[in-house]
């Protein structure tokens with residue numbers, strides 16, 4: 006299926022930009038800010054700026070800034086977490102160019118937290134052998150960074166920001182990208198002409214029943230790139246965060262209890278008060294995320310319970326309030342004072358290591374089509390992401406995408422995109438909400454922390470059938486676009502998980 010739209014769609018508007026960025030998280034905004042100001046750029050967001058994975062990021066950004074640290078050590082930690090499947094050239098780019106991009110953020114006045122001596126305050130997270138995680142607003146690093154980048158972007162004459170607009174399809178011609186199709190809140194379609202399209206649409210969390218990602222994280226950029234012929238990599242590698250805040254009610258987004266709570270001394274305990282990660286890994290609670298997630302998953306299978314606990318009651322309330330204001334207040338809102346009570350947690354989907362395969366300039370196989378941030382697979386994460394490397398990846402490869410675009414401007418062939426002639430599909434005869442929940446149920450049952458061949462085969466049959474239902478009809482709603490994206494991505498995740506028979510990194514095959 007090449008397009009989500011069908012032949013009944015008419016564009017009521019046309020526009021043209023030198024560069025279009027889809028996504029206003031850290032990857033999209035930072036890419037736009039690094040473009041040559043002579044280029045007219047439009048940044049689209051599906052909803053408002055505060056709805057993204059970037060906005061929610063708590064822990065921080067992993068980067069070498071301390072005198073006793075070295076990019077080579079950061080490289081080693083990243084390679085170990087990636088279980089040998091990282092692209093070493095991409096990791097070198099990440100760790101070597103990281104400090105320069107952080108200096109740029111500091112110049113832009115991202116308010117990183119400082120020690121009493123006025124130095125950058127650095128903490129440690131799982132898999133890191135040095136304290137190198139910078140944070141802002143205590144545990145609101147993503148929000149503080151997005152706010153700063155968005156403010157600066159709003160002052161640039163060449164950047165136009167359009168929110169509440171859904172990107173639907175990539176348009177191509179013989180020269181590569183020719184434009185894209187977007188749709189506004191009223192369902193009006195628009196054809197946007199451009200020769201340079203950067204997909205920075207974030208994660209795919211809504212593929213699963215429980216995820217730390219917001220409702221909009223349906224992987225639309227990834228699905229559209231697949232339809233446009235881009236290559237994928239590492240789709241089987243999904244990071245399940247070990248410590249989503251457990252809730253008895255179904256929530257569209259799980260609240261995250263950041264790894265830095267364990268970094269600051271939080272201990273994982275079962276309902277009998279026993280530390281079950283000790284002896285499972287030399288770093289115990291601070292072992293790489295996949296090991297902790299499986300440790301909890303197995304502990305829950307053993308006990309038959311729905312959650313375990315983090316115990317951070319050894320720390321004074323004052324300190325917890327200051328260091329983890331977001332977590333402290335959210336838990337308190339739910340009746341848990343983390344200075345006195347244990348925090349109930351369970352594994353939840355959190356991050357996508359794989360994605361649209363790119364080169365070191367964030368360019369995909371489709372000429373003119375770039376991908377960066379969580380949508381992309383630059384190769385830095387391999388089979389598992391080292392904690393807090395993702396925001397760094399957004400910055401480093403977002404800037405690289407922009408520099409590459411700057412280097413080839415002005416573009417040879419002007420673009421004049423139009424809607425392709427397409428057949429009209431029948432109106433979709435299905436309840437989209439039920440299909441979305443069904444997809445999430447299947448993926449959470451058979452493609453979660455621990456996988457088996459028989460479970461994956463069953464999942465493939467079921468998700469393929471849902472995808473066929475969606476392809477057979479058309480519905481001009483946002484719910485249709487999102488459910489189609491989820492189905493396309495689910496099929497690709499399950500196929501990759503079946504193809505990789507060995508357990509490695511975040512992909513664990515029990516058989």
Ligand SMILES: Cc1cc2nc3c(=O)[nH]c(=O)nc-3n(C[C@H](O)[C@H](O)[C@H](O)COP(=O)(O)OP(=O)(O)OC[C@H]3O[C@@H](n4cnc5c(N)ncnc54)[C@H](O)[C@@H]3O)c2cc1C
Nearest residue numbers: 028029030032051058059064065172206207378379393396
């Ligand atoms: C709770 C949480 C905590 C995290 N903590 C950390 C951390 O401490 N450190 C770290 O490094 N990483 C962390 N991560 C991961 C990190 O935040 C993300 O990987 C990263 O911010 C992704 O940025 P992005 O710009 O690629 O995508 P996002 O920030 O998710 O932005 C995606 C953008 O794309 C837009 N979009 C999506 N689909 C469409 C569409 N169809 N049409 C138009 N626009 C669209 C959205 O509106 C949004 O603006 C965390 C993630 C979560 C969820």
